[in-house]
Amino acid sequence: MNTSRRKFIRGSAAGVVGAPFLFSGTADALLPVDDIDWGMGFPEGSTLLNRNENPIGPSAKAVRAAKLGVERSFRYADSILIKSLLSDHHKIPEDRIIVGTGSGEILNLAPLVYLPEQNHNMVATLESYRPIPGRAERLGRQVKWVQLSAEDNFAYDVDRLLAAVDADTRLLFMVTPNNPTGTVLSFDDARRLADGLPGQVILILDGAYRDFQEDGRDEIDLIKEGYENIVITRTFSKIYAMAGLRAGYGIAHPDIISRLSRFGGSPTSTNMAGFGAMAASLGDDEFVAESREFVRSSRKYYERELGALGIKTIAGPPNFILAGTGENTQSISDELRARKIFVRPAVEWGLPAYTRISYGLPRENATFIAALKEIIRA
Numbered sequence: 001m002n003t004s005r006r007k008f009i010r011g012s013a014a015g016v017v018g019a020p021f022l023f024s025g026t027a028d029a030l031l032p033v034d035d036i037d038w039g040m041g042f043p044e045g046s047t048l049l050n051r052n053e054n055p056i057g058p059s060a061k062a063v064r065a066a067k068l069g070v071e072r073s074f075r076y077a078d079s080i081l082i083k084s085l086l087s088d089h090h091k092i093p094e095d096r097i098i099v100g101t102g103s104g105e106i107l108n109l110a111p112l113v114y115l116p117e118q119n120h121n122m123v124a125t126l127e128s129y130r131p132i133p134g135r136a137e138r139l140g141r142q143v144k145w146v147q148l149s150a151e152d153n154f155a156y157d158v159d160r161l162l163a164a165v166d167a168d169t170r171l172l173f174m175v176t177p178n179n180p181t182g183t184v185l186s187f188d189d190a191r192r193l194a195d196g197l198p199g200q201v202i203l204i205l206d207g208a209y210r211d212f213q214e215d216g217r218d219e220i221d222l223i224k225e226g227y228e229n230i231v232i233t234r235t236f237s238k239i240y241a242m243a244g245l246r247a248g249y250g251i252a253h254p255d256i257i258s259r260l261s262r263f264g265g266s267p268t269s270t271n272m273a274g275f276g277a278m279a280a281s282l283g284d285d286e287f288v289a290e291s292r293e294f295v296r297s298s299r300k301y302y303e304r305e306l307g308a309l310g311i312k313t314i315a316g317p318p319n320f321i322l323a324g325t326g327e328n329t330q331s332i333s334d335e336l337r338a339r340k341i342f343v344r345p346a347v348e349w350g351l352p353a354y355t356r357i358s359y360g361l362p363r364e365n366a367t368f369i370a371a372l373k374e375i376i377r378a
């Protein structure tokens with residue numbers, strides 16, 4: 001393959017759809033396997049601390065099962081087995097479970113299903129994961145934003161959240177632990193929210209990072225107790241380090257599950273590799289402990305190193321930290337980017353004086369800290 005074509009293919013990895021030669025149908029157009037660019041649009045040698053991935057990677061068992069799944073990928077996968085494993089794992093009937101292409105698929109269904117009328121709105125916190133309220137806005141629905149307070153360490157205030165709910169509200173979207181602030185909604189506060197909501201409102205508890213949280217009663221118990229107005233989502237992307245396998249699920253009362261299932265979370269939302277990896281990972285306590293230990297030690301490292309630079313940090317159970325990078329946040333990010341180090345300025349979550357850093361492997365974290373020191377001292 002000539003160099004310019006290879007460059008073009010590499011350049012297109014960030015998601016340019018429809019590059020004509022990819023579909024030319026000639027043998028010459030086939031990309032040699034060794035030439036596949038796994039950089040996902042980032043330059044070679046990048047340090048990616050921007051996407052909340054878990055860089056320890058899936059367990060050896062999960063990888064083996066995923067490979068076996070790929071060999072069987074001429075067949076459609078089906079989530080029947082996964083549902084039964086999840087049912088055993090969480091001790092909850094299968095009709096309360098929906099499996100998706102990542103937890104994102106299940107979350108994405110909620111605005112579609114629960115905000116059908118023009119006047120319907122959704123309540124969400126401003127300093128939080130945006131795609132779900134973003135989807136509501138793209139549907140033309142109002143999002144009633146509740147701002148968290150920096151002075152209060154971005155804690156969730158149940159009364160303020162409930163006060164934002166009105167007669168047209170249909171969804172209250174909460175992320176716990178939160179991305180990017182790490183804020184945890186306690187079990188008791190989750191119950192207070194569910195109890196305080198009017199009958200027409202569904203409480204979504206997005207638990208993408210919940211498995212990193214080592215204490216606190218599991219909110220799934222509320223659904224077991226019979227709450228009919230809660231949807232809980234969980235994922236294999238973070239704790240099990242399987243973001244690229246797209247495996248997640250939701251738990252709720254059967255009526256909610258059947259409403260969501262009309263639009264997604266179908267049996268074939270699961271892929272064969274993800275199916276194998278999920279089956280081989282669920283309940284792997286040893287791996288969960290390893291993942292948690294990775295996060296604990298990374299958090300300690302960042303708190304120490306950033307603290308030594310006089311940078312305030314905010315971190316909860318998940319695999320990232322918020323750094324108070326102040327008024328130079330954007331220029332710091334730009335200078336890091338010039339060194340192929342990627343972090344996320346938190347302006348997109350209404351926090352312009354902070355940067356979110358996802359924990360990398362120790363050498364990646366050290367690369368970042370060394371570069372940050374250079375940039376700050378320059």
Ligand SMILES: Cc1ncc(COP(=O)(O)O)c(C=O)c1O
Nearest residue numbers: 102103104129179208235237248
């Ligand atoms: C808070 C939150 N919810 C949901 C997701 C989506 O996760 P999944 O990979 O399961 O679709 C993410 C991904 O980063 C996230 O940060």
